[in-house]
Amino acid sequence: MTDKRIKTKQTHPPSRRAFLRGAAATGAGLAASAASAQTAPDPLITEVQDWASGTGDGVDATPYGLPIEFESDVIRRNVAWLTADTISSINFTPIHALDGTITPQGCAFERHHSGAIELSKSDYRLMIHGLVDTPLVFTYADLERFPRINKTFFLECAANTGMEWAGAQLNGAQFTHGMIHNMEYSGVSLRSLLSEAGLSAAGDFKDKWVYVEGADASSNGRSIPLEKALDDVMIAFKANGEALRKEHGYPVRLVVPGWEGNMWVKWLRRIEITDQAIESREETSKYTDTLEDGTARKWTWVMDAKSVVTSPSPQAPITHGKGPLVITGLAWSGRGAITGVDVTIDGGKTWQKARLAAPGQPMALTRFYLDIDWDGSEMYLQSRAHDDTGYVQPTKTQLREVRGLNSVYHNNCIQTWWVKKNGEAENVEVS
Amino acid sequence: MSKYLKLALVTAITTGSLSAPVLAAGLGVGRAALPEEIAAWDKDIAPDGTGLPVGSGSVEYGEEIFSETCASCHGEFAEGVDNWPTLSGGFGTLDREDPVKTVGSYWPYLSTTYDYIRRSMPFGGAQTLSDDDVYAMVAYILYSNDLVDDDFVLSNENFLEVEMPNAGGFIVDDRVVTEYPHFTSETACYEDCKDTVEITMRAAVLDVTPIEDTPEPVIEATQEAAVEAAPVVETPTTVTAAAFDADLAAKGEKVFKKCKACHQVGEGAKNRVGPMLNGVVGASVAHVDGFKYSNDLLAAKDAGRVWDEALISEFLAKPKSVFKKTKMSFAGLKKDSEIAAVIEYLKSVSQ
Numbered sequence: 001m002t003d004k005r006i007k008t009k010q011t012h013p014p015s016r017r018a019f020l021r022g023a024a025a026t027g028a029g030l031a032a033s034a035a036s037a038q039t040a041p042d043p044l045i046t047e048v049q050d051w052a053s054g055t056g057d058g059v060d061a062t063p064y065g066l067p068i069e070f071e072s073d074v075i076r077r078n079v080a081w082l083t084a085d086t087i088s089s090i091n092f093t094p095i096h097a098l099d100g101t102i103t104p105q106g107c108a109f110e111r112h113h114s115g116a117i118e119l120s121k122s123d124y125r126l127m128i129h130g131l132v133d134t135p136l137v138f139t140y141a142d143l144e145r146f147p148r149i150n151k152t153f154f155l156e157c158a159a160n161t162g163m164e165w166a167g168a169q170l171n172g173a174q175f176t177h178g179m180i181h182n183m184e185y186s187g188v189s190l191r192s193l194l195s196e197a198g199l200s201a202a203g204d205f206k207d208k209w210v211y212v213e214g215a216d217a218s219s220n221g222r223s224i225p226l227e228k229a230l231d232d233v234m235i236a237f238k239a240n241g242e243a244l245r246k247e248h249g250y251p252v253r254l255v256v257p258g259w260e261g262n263m264w265v266k267w268l269r270r271i272e273i274t275d276q277a278i279e280s281r282e283e284t285s286k287y288t289d290t291l292e293d294g295t296a297r298k299w300t301w302v303m304d305a306k307s308v309v310t311s312p313s314p315q316a317p318i319t320h321g322k323g324p325l326v327i328t329g330l331a332w333s334g335r336g337a338i339t340g341v342d343v344t345i346d347g348g349k350t351w352q353k354a355r356l357a358a359p360g361q362p363m364a365l366t367r368f369y370l371d372i373d374w375d376g377s378e379m380y381l382q383s384r385a386h387d388d389t390g391y392v393q394p395t396k397t398q399l400r401e402v403r404g405l406n407s408v409y410h411n412n413c414i415q416t417w418w419v420k421k422n423g424e425a426e427n428v429e430v431s
Numbered sequence: 432m433s434k435y436l437k438l439a440l441v442t443a444i445t446t447g448s449l450s451a452p453v454l455a456a457g458l459g460v461g462r463a464a465l466p467e468e469i470a471a472w473d474k475d476i477a478p479d480g481t482g483l484p485v486g487s488g489s490v491e492y493g494e495e496i497f498s499e500t501c502a503s504c505h506g507e508f509a510e511g512v513d514n515w516p517t518l519s520g521g522f523g524t525l526d527r528e529d530p531v532k533t534v535g536s537y538w539p540y541l542s543t544t545y546d547y548i549r550r551s552m553p554f555g556g557a558q559t560l561s562d563d564d565v566y567a568m569v570a571y572i573l574y575s576n577d578l579v580d581d582d583f584v585l586s587n588e589n590f591l592e593v594e595m596p597n598a599g600g601f602i603v604d605d606r607v608v609t610e611y612p613h614f615t616s617e618t619a620c621y622e623d624c625k626d627t628v629e630i631t632m633r634a635a636v637l638d639v640t641p642i643e644d645t646p647e648p649v650i651e652a653t654q655e656a657a658v659e660a661a662p663v664v665e666t667p668t669t670v671t672a673a674a675f676d677a678d679l680a681a682k683g684e685k686v687f688k689k690c691k692a693c694h695q696v697g698e699g700a701k702n703r704v705g706p707m708l709n710g711v712v713g714a715s716v717a718h719v720d721g722f723k724y725s726n727d728l729l730a731a732k733d734a735g736r737v738w739d740e741a742l743i744s745e746f747l748a749k750p751k752s753v754f755k756k757t758k759m760s761f762a763g764l765k766k767d768s769e770i771a772a773v774i775e776y777l778k779s780v781s782q
Contacts, residue, residue: 431630
């Protein structure tokens with residue numbers, strides 16, 4: 001059977017509807033046998049194709065490359081009605097279409113409070129002041145002279161999966177779990193900069209804070225305990241080997257491993273050592289978790305262990321019918337390394353251990369696979385993550401028993417995809 | 432404070448410091464920050480009032496400037512417009528479905544309100560308000576929440592006396608006690624975990640990914656949008672299809688970033704905080720149907736005034752000097768070259 005979707009001069013990617021139609025056509029009729037019989041020779045093999053005869057682009061056609069046009073549906077998307085304006089809004093990483101663990105910068109989700117600004121390296125200044133021995137100003141070039149480190153971490157917005165607190169809402173892993181990315185950062189430790197300014201003025205570190213602030217008009221600022229700042233916080237200027245993108249804080253952002261994304265201040269311009277939390281808007285009116293009785297948790301910085309099946313999922317249906325099926329997804333924990341991921345295809349009656357593509361790294365994404373022989377029947381697909389603290393990802397019901405329905409943030413519940421016989425999947429909740 | 436911090440840190444600090452070399456002595460990189468530089472950037476205000484500038488502002492004056500500067504998003508009574516935040520009311524809703532979290536019902540510290548307005552508001556014109564203006568706005572927001580009387584004057588002197596209703600409504604992260612002991616791998620089930628599984632809820636929004644992804648041919652669509660959006664072509668002074676300088680327009684597009692927080696242009700442009708601006712050059716003042724203009728602009732429309740280049744230039748240089756009561760909170764473009772470029776850009780998107 002010829003796959004009609006492959007064309008040489010395709011201008012636009014196949015639409016989702018056409019894709020699903022194709023799925024039904026190719027999938028339903030296929031037997032589960034290893035190699036289906038080919039009745040007529042495949043012209044893609046027997047006929048000389050354009051690309052095998054003519055020539056392609058020369059080396060300078062694209063000095064900085066973008067994905068090939070056939071992948072143009074693998075993009076960040078927003079949900080317009082969620083926010084008042086795209087300038088103060090969020091979009092979502094297309095995790096349903098990615099594999100491995102590193103998120104390409106060009107499709108890593110964005111969240112701005114006053115838009116993504118253009119700040120050049122030459123205009124960049126970073127100030128450290130407050131309870132330090134010598135208040136200092138650094139240029140971008142200064143930062144490059146401190147000992148360099150490279151570390152890979154996930155960044156998850158505290159509101160990731162937040163729409164799902166009250167019930168299944170958005171139909172796609174991109175939208176339910178796409179406020180996350182995972183990059184290899186190059187930069188310097190915050191500790192080395194604070195040491196340069198001198199911390200004897202801070203006295204006892206245990207009750208001190210650093211207040212970090214961005215240079216954009218939102219002036220986003222967060223209070224971070226000094227002990228965390230000295231532990232593993234980074235000042236990053238490269239991600240995945242190249243300069244940060246504008247939308248991720250070029251030229252310099254903060255990296256706060258394992259903690260909610262709002263604290264990873266972009267366009268970082270100021271670090272103040274204080275003897276109290278500033279209790280800014282982003283740490284009081286936002287990023288606090290309202291419980292059932294109306295009281296709210298504050299300082300809920302760490303992102304607990306979580307996982308999601310990225311394929312199959314609503315935007316990534318099964319297109320090949322029954323037989324061998326690769327189930328894959330992502331797992332992460334802000335408290336340490338992922339030690340295992342379990343997958344169920346029957347909504348949690350039985351669970352089996354998935355295969356980790358590589359051993360879990362602390363506070364970074366882990367890719368998992370479960371290779372099954374799908375019998376073509378309905379599945380209720382779920383995954384649950386374990387981390388090295390002995391924590392296991394809870395169900396939505398377990399979380400609601402503790403927090404009620406109004407928490408918005410820190411929803412790390414187990415997600416369910418209802419995979420139907422035709423391979424399509426839908427976001428559901430199950431008993 | 433320190434006890435709470437300790438609890439939070441128990442919850443939050445993980446193992447594994449970065450492997451960067453510990454510096455025995457400084458590198459001597461960077462320079463000393465000057466006091467003026469620290470003063471320019473160190474604007475944050477802590478719950479105990481640290482950082483509050485000397486100054487004051489009344490509810491009465493606050494109402495006036497709130498109406499001019501904030502009401503287009505937050506509503507005349509701080510009730511919120513569209514998806515923009517509601518700042519008042521919501522009392523008694525925190526334990527209900529969809530709680531209304533406002534300055535009055537939710538925010539634990541008044542310092543946060545002053546701090547946020549001073550550093551981050553108004554949207555698109557941050558850090559343009561005087562310290563006294565901020566006091567007045569905070570006073571008005573308190574008044575809109577029925578927390579002070581209409582003759583109240585807020586100042587650095589009485590700031591800490593204001594009682595915030597939800598000050599006691601927060602607890603420090605307690606997951607280490609309330610959740611972690613219960614969500615443990617030790618009790619994870621693998622076989623016969625439950626008898627039946629049934630769907631209890633399905634996705635509410637199924638069509639979140641666009642079904643058809645075919646991009647529109649952009650040029651034609653822009654032309655159509657511009658034609659539809661310029662209903663006032665009869666006006667004699669209207670410059671329809673005026674020639675424009677592409678280089679200057681490109682410069683103007685960059686300057687227009689300052690305007691984008693509130694104004695949309697081009698294909699599919701809609702009214703947001705400000706009216707959409709397709710076809711504005713040469714159109715009558717207040718030309719967009721369905722936008723709530725200030726009375727000043729409506730009066731100008733009635734008087735037959737037209738957004739010709741001279742009027743736009745004057746307006747963009749200092750909006751409130753032309754229309755005193757305009758809702759546009761933008762302070763103005765400082766350079767004539769920027770104004771000329773923006774006008775050229777507006778002409779180009781109206782082609």
